[in-house]
Amino acid sequence: MDEQQLRVFIDIVSQYFEKQTGKAPDVGSPYLGDASSLPIYDFTGVIGISGERQGCVYVTAHRDLLRQLLLHVGESDVSDNNLSDLVGEVANTISGNARRYFGPDFMISVPVVVSGNARAIQVPRSVKAYILPLRWHKFEAALVVSLQ
Amino acid sequence: MLKLGLGKYRSIVILITLFIVFDIGVLAMTFVISRQLTADAISINLAGQHRYLVQKLAKTALLIDQDATQGTFDSSGKSSLNEVKDLIATADRFNAIIATFDGGAKLPDMTEELALTPSQDTQAAALFALVKDLWEPINAQVQALNQPKDGHRPDVGPLLQVLIPNNLNLLSTSHILTSRLEALSAAKAAKLRAVQMAGMAAALVNFAFILYSFLGQLRKSDSAVERAQRETEDILRTTQEGLFLLDPEFRMGSQTSQALSKILGVEAKGGENFLDLLKPLVTPKTYDTTKEYIELLLRHDVKEKLVASLNPLDCIEISAVRANGALESRFLQIRFNRVLQAEKVTHLLVTANDITRRVKLERELKDSERRVQDQMGMMVHILQADPRQLQDFLRHASDGLNQINEDLRTASPTTGVSTPRIDAMLRIAHRLKGDAAALNLEAVSQSMHAFESVLQELRAQTRRSSEDLLPVAVRVKGLYAEVNAIQDVIARIGQVRGVVSVEPPKPAHDPEIAAQPFVRQWRGFAQQLAKRLGKQVELTYQGLDVDGLSSQLREAVNTSVNQFIRNAVVHGVEAPADRKKRGKSESGHLSVYVSDQGDGTIELSFRDDGRGINPEKIRLAAVRKGRISPEVAKGLDARALTLMIFEPGLSTRDEVDEDAGRGVGLDAVKEMISRLGGRIRIGTTSGEYCHFRVQLPVKAEPNDTNMPDRIKEVA
Numbered sequence: 112m113d114e115q116q117l118r119v120f121i122d123i124v125s126q127y128f129e130k131q132t133g134k135a136p137d138v139g140s141p142y143l144g145d146a147s148s149l150p151i152y153d154f155t156g157v158i159g160i161s162g163e164r165q166g167c168v169y170v171t172a173h174r175d176l177l178r179q180l181l182l183h184v185g186e187s188d189v190s191d192n193n194l195s196d197l198v199g200e201v202a203n204t205i206s207g208n209a210r211r212y213f214g215p216d217f218m219i220s221v222p223v224v225v226s227g228n229a230r231a232i233q234v235p236r237s238v239k240a241y242i243l244p245l246r247w248h249k250f251e252a253a254l255v256v257s258l259q
Numbered sequence: 260m261l262k263l264g265l266g267k268y269r270s271i272v273i274l275i276t277l278f279i280v281f282d283i284g285v286l287a288m289t290f291v292i293s294r295q296l297t298a299d300a301i302s303i304n305l306a307g308q309h310r311y312l313v314q315k316l317a318k319t320a321l322l323i324d325q326d327a328t329q330g331t332f333d334s335s336g337k338s339s340l341n342e343v344k345d346l347i348a349t350a351d352r353f354n355a356i357i358a359t360f361d362g363g364a365k366l367p368d369m370t371e372e373l374a375l376t377p378s379q380d381t382q383a384a385a386l387f388a389l390v391k392d393l394w395e396p397i398n399a400q401v402q403a404l405n406q407p408k409d410g411h412r413p414d415v416g417p418l419l420q421v422l423i424p425n426n427l428n429l430l431s432t433s434h435i436l437t438s439r440l441e442a443l444s445a446a447k448a449a450k451l452r453a454v455q456m457a458g459m460a461a462a463l464v465n466f467a468f469i470l471y472s473f474l475g476q477l478r479k480s481d482s483a484v485e486r487a488q489r490e491t492e493d494i495l496r497t498t499q500e501g502l503f504l505l506d507p508e509f510r511m512g513s514q515t516s517q518a519l520s521k522i523l524g525v526e527a528k529g530g531e532n533f534l535d536l537l538k539p540l541v542t543p544k545t546y547d548t549t550k551e552y553i554e555l556l557l558r559h560d561v562k563e564k565l566v567a568s569l570n571p572l573d574c575i576e577i578s579a580v581r582a583n584g585a586l587e588s589r590f591l592q593i594r595f596n597r598v599l600q601a602e603k604v605t606h607l608l609v610t611a612n613d614i615t616r617r618v619k620l621e622r623e624l625k626d627s628e629r630r631v632q633d634q635m636g637m638m639v640h641i642l643q644a645d646p647r648q649l650q651d652f653l654r655h656a657s658d659g660l661n662q663i664n665e666d667l668r669t670a671s672p673t674t675g676v677s678t679p680r681i682d683a684m685l686r687i688a689h690r691l692k693g694d695a696a697a698l699n700l701e702a703v704s705q706s707m708h709a710f711e712s713v714l715q716e717l718r719a720q721t722r723r724s725s726e727d728l729l730p731v732a733v734r735v736k737g738l739y740a741e742v743n744a745i746q747d748v749i750a751r752i753g754q755v756r757g758v759v760s761v762e763p764p765k766p767a768h769d770p771e772i773a774a775q776p777f778v779r780q781w782r783g784f785a786q787q788l789a790k791r792l793g794k795q796v797e798l799t800y801q802g803l804d805v806d807g808l809s810s811q812l813r814e815a816v817n818t819s820v821n822q823f824i825r826n827a828v829v830h831g832v833e834a835p836a837d838r839k840k841r842g843k844s845e846s847g848h849l850s851v852y853v854s855d856q857g858d859g860t861i862e863l864s865f866r867d868d869g870r871g872i873n874p875e876k877i878r879l880a881a882v883r884k885g886r887i888s889p890e891v892a893k894g895l896d897a898r899a900l901t902l903m904i905f906e907p908g909l910s911t912r913d914e915v916d917e918d919a920g921r922g923v924g925l926d927a928v929k930e931m932i933s934r935l936g937g938r939i940r941i942g943t944t945s946g947e948y949c950h951f952r953v954q955l956p957v958k959a960e961p962n963d964t965n966m967p968d969r970i971k972e973v974a
Contacts, residue, residue, distance in 0.1 A: 114729035121726065140670035140725045141732040143739070161578050161588040218578050218588065239739055241732060246672060 139244030156202025166258035176250030281462035298374030299444035309433035501611030831869025874900035
């Protein structure tokens with residue numbers, strides 16, 4: 112995966128935030144992490160990838176960020192269920208757009224939402240993953256791309 | 260011969276035909292009997308009339324006579340005339356019956372011929388003859404009255420003269436004749452009824468046989484159908500393939516194999532539209548092509564073999580999401596074969612297989628081939644490189660890349676990476692590039708160069724956003740992968756070296772040294788142990804004078820050799836008969852060398868030509884002794900298992916005796932060697948040999964400064 116393809120993922124997330132709230136998130140410096148040291152916040156939306164490359168892409172966010180995002184779009188119900196749905200929606204947006212961009216070589220799944228438990232997310236263990244930190248209204252989130 | 264094509268129903272049809280024939284026969288018989296009885300009744304009736312007519316005749320004659328005697332005639336004489344007429348009519352009737360019985364005449368009130376006549380039976384014929392005899396004179400007298408004259412009284416005197424004496428006789432004879440005819444009729448009827456009963460019985464037996472035969476055949480064909488159905492069910496339940504029939508409307512047949520739903524990953528029911536089932540699993544293009552392909556196969560004018568290669572479902576990848584978000588890919592092969600009836604395609608037999616394992620293996624094989632090719636190229640340079648320098652490079656590369664990654668991670672979200680940090684990254688990259696070039700690792704050197712260029716570009720930018728660091732992260736990831744690849748190659752080389760130990764140069768043989776006390780003692784110990792175990796061994800020694808070593812080294816060498824001898828004779832060397840079978844000499848050979856390596860170490864080499872170390876036995880022993888779990892044991896390779904013989908308490912021997920079994924020998928040797936700063940290596944080939952190599956540093960004892968001179972090398 113080259114920088115161009117990484118940028119596609121960043122753009123999808125940025126555009127989602129911008130469209131929903133009028134403000135794109137700040138993208139932090141990208142770095143690499145081992146499977147055992149990847150950031151996992153309160154809610155994580157995972158999309159699996161298979162085909163030529165195997166692995167997953169996930170977006171993970173703090174509860175506060177998701178709550179704020181909901182309030183921004185005029186949703187007053189900030190229960191865990193809604194926060195979970197929201198992170199699922201972000202992942203779904205990534206999934207839908209990425210499918211359009213990468214074509215049939217990348218098989219992209221529908222998203223799955225994982226709350227909290229980092230161990231439930233299966234990432235390839237033999238390679239380092241790209242970690243793309245995101246910051247929106249001082250709340251942290253991250254986009255993680257882990258492909259073999 | 261006319262063939263009706265009745266097949267298995269032939270016997271049933273024959274039986275039913277027989278049944279009908281029997282029934283018709285019985286019906287006809289009934290009809291005949293009833294007609295016969297009617298006919299016989301006429302005869303009996305006629306015979307009965309004789310009795311009545313005789314009585315009537317007698318009565319009329321007596322009345323006429325009475326009238327004459329009492330003078331009760333009317334003056335006209337009409338009444339007596341009428342009575343005479345009556346008398347004559349009675350006699351005529353009698354005569355007519357006789358004529359009828361004789362077969363000549365037919366009574367006016369009879370519609371058909373008589374079936375039963377007295378002539379058919381001797382007794383009846385005699386009786387009938389008697390009747391006629393008795394009747395004849397009476398009849399003559401009656402006929403004499405036939406011409407009465409008006410006004411004259413009829414004279415019945417002569418008639419009465421013959422009538423009175425014969426009347427009773429004639430009456431009784433007629434009676435007997437009637438009874439005889441009745442008996443004849445009854446006998447005939449009984450006979451006919453018996454025939455009728457027999458016919459009915461035959462029809463009933465036939466019917467029972469039909470029932471039996473039909474039910475039998477029904478049961479037989481039912482059981483054949485059931486068996487066939489059971490076999491089909493068994494096949495469909497057991498087969499590992501997804502099977503079903505597809506009709507021209509793309510509808511699946513009512514029966515599908517149990518494995519189908521599992522293979523497709525969706526619930527597949529008979530009668531469903533196959534294309535609807537397929538739609539969510541494949542891309543729209545594959546869906547359209549599949550539809551066209553099936554339509555093509557259903558056409559009669561297209562050759563099946565020609566279009567088989569067009570099957571778009573020959574290998575399709577479908578994916579399912581697991582609960583943790585991982586996408587699980589499976590590969591399916593769905594094939595279609597025509598089902599023909601009268602050379603027309605009626606259905607397609609669809610076979611679905613999960614070929615994930617095969618496809619993944621093929622891909623792994625390709626990857627592995629590519630990796631091996633890459634590694635082979637790299638291996639040439641790695642084997643040429645100095646191992647220590649290579650290890651240093653890898654350590655530096657790993658540290659350097661970690662440092663760069665850490666700088667990326669801690670970069671300021673607003674200002675990004677500072678110029679001094681970029682300079683530091685450049686320095687790391689440059690140094691690694693130089694080191695890689697020195698080791699002839701051209702690919703790494705080029706990647707480092709490209710990385711330097713990316714960093715230079717970044718440095719040149721006045722404003723650096725975080726996204727500008729993406730190329731840096733991408734290059735760092737690539738470099739990590741290259742360093743890992745080199746480590747993999749080194750590990751592989753190490754694995755090969757570890758198992759197939761490279762033979763050290765043999766020290767020259769010195770007969771004097773070969774006879775020294777230590778060697779004698781080892782030889783004696785080996786012989787003694789072998790004798791106890793029913794084995795044969797020879798020990799040869801080449802190399803340094805062990806006595807000339809420092810006491811510490813001497814003790815280490817002696818202890819090690821003694822343990823190696825014990826290990827070799829107990830576990831390695833086979834019994835003479837076994838060795839012979841394997842094409843080895845009956846006597847096991849133990850070779851001991853001790854040589855000066857010239858780098859401040861001596862090497863003890865101990866080799867036996869026994870059965871070598873069997874990693875599987877160690878695996879079993881380790882699991883049996885609870886040292887490792889069966890799962891862990893399964894994952895260990897031969898090298899890791901071989902090295903386990905140096906672990907305490909792990910003996911492959913089931914029983915403990917004075918020779919072995921406690922598993923404390925080799926771990927003690929290892930412990931002693933490492934205490935002395937030495938190292939031990941092992942090489943083995945199962946069934947061929949086991950080779951221990953021990954490197955020990957030569958350390959001068961404080962009170963023995965001449966130690967190096969005492970190491971006598973035999974040149």
